[in-house]
Amino acid sequence: xxxxxxxxxxxxxxxxxxxxxxxxxxxxxxxxxxxxxxxxxxxxxxxxxxxxxxxxxxxxxxxxxxxxxxxxxxxxxxxxxxxxxxxxxxxxxxxxxxxxxxxxxxxxxxxxxxxxxxxxxxxxxxxxxxxxxxxxxxxxxxxxxx
Numbered sequence: 602x603x604x605x606x607x608x609x610x611x612x613x614x615x616x617x618x619x620x621x622x623x624x625x626x627x628x629x630x631x632x633x634x635x636x637x638x639x640x641x642x643x644x645x646x647x648x649x650x651x652x653x654x655x656x657x658x659x660x661x662x663x664x665x666x667x668x669x670x671x672x673x674x675x676x677x678x679x680x681x682x683x684x685x686x687x688x689x690x691x692x693x694x695x696x697x698x699x700x701x702x703x704x705x706x707x708x709x710x711x712x713x714x715x716x717x718x719x720x721x722x723x724x725x726x727x728x729x730x731x732x733x734x735x736x737x738x739x740x741x742x743x744x745x746x747x
Contacts, residue, residue, distance in 0.1 A: 637654075637722075637741050637742060637743055638740070638741070639653065639654055640652060640653040640654065640740070641738055641739065641740035641741070642738060643736055643737065643738035645734060645736050646674070647673060647674055647734065648671060648672065648673055648674070648679060648729075648731055648734065648736055649670075649671075649672050649673075649674070649676075650669065650670070650671055650727060650729055650736050650738045651668075651669070651670045651672075651738070652667060652668070652669050652725055652727050652738055652740035653667065653668040653669075653670070653740075654667060654740070654742045655667065658742075658743055658744060658745065659715060659717050659742065659744045659745070660717075660744070660745060661717055661718065661719065661720055661744060661745045662716060662717075662718060663716065664714040664715065664716050665714070665715050665716075665717075665744075666712050666713070666714060666715075667686075667700070667712070667713045667715050667725060667740075667742075668705075668710065668711070668712055668713075669684065669686070669702060669710070669711045669712075669713065669727050669729075670709060670710050670711075671709045671710075671711075671729060671731065672709055677709075678707070678708035678709025678710065679708075679709050679731055680708065680709060681709075681711070681729045681730065681731055682730045682731060682732070683728075683729070683730035684702045684711060684727065684728075684729050684730075685699070685727070685728040685729075686699060686700040686701075686702050686713050686715075686725065686726070686727055686728075687699055687700070687725075687726045687728075688700060688715055688717075688723055688724060688725045688726070689723065689724060690719060690721055690722065690723050690724075691722065691723075691724055693719070693721070695718060695719055698715075698716070698718075700713040700714060700715050700725075701713060701714070717744035717745065719744070719745070720744060720745030721743065721744065721745070722741060722742075722743050723741070723742050723743070723744055724739050724740070724741050724742075725739070725740045725741075725742060726738070726739050726740075727740070
């Protein structure tokens with residue numbers, strides 16, 4: 602018993618300090634990692650594709666509107682010849698879902714209804730064909746959190 606007490610006294614403070622620093626680092630880096638962009642873009646030299654999340658985090662099993670914008674280098678809207686939207690949860694086995702994109706009345710702007718089935722992080726992939734080019738942009742978003 603006499604040997605254990607001095608050993609505990611010598612190691613307890615350093616262990617508490619390491620635990621406190623670890624918790625502080627975890628808090629800082631987890632909050633940074635959770636900050637997802639409101640929009641993601643891809644620029645291939647001629648065209649810019651932007652995928653934008655809704656203003657509020659998508660709710661589970663309810664449709665949320667995502668916006669896809671296509672423009673040329675100078676910012677003029679461009680119509681896609683083909684637009685495919687898929688979304689999935691990375692690292693999960695809940696499948697890959699597709700979303701139908703419809704025109705909004707504005708040239709080069711499309712809307713898609715996305716219905717996430719689980720709370721957590723998702724990825725939306727927009728695959729667009731314009732002329733002979735295919736452009737892909739992936740956009741992370743989080744569902745079910747307010």
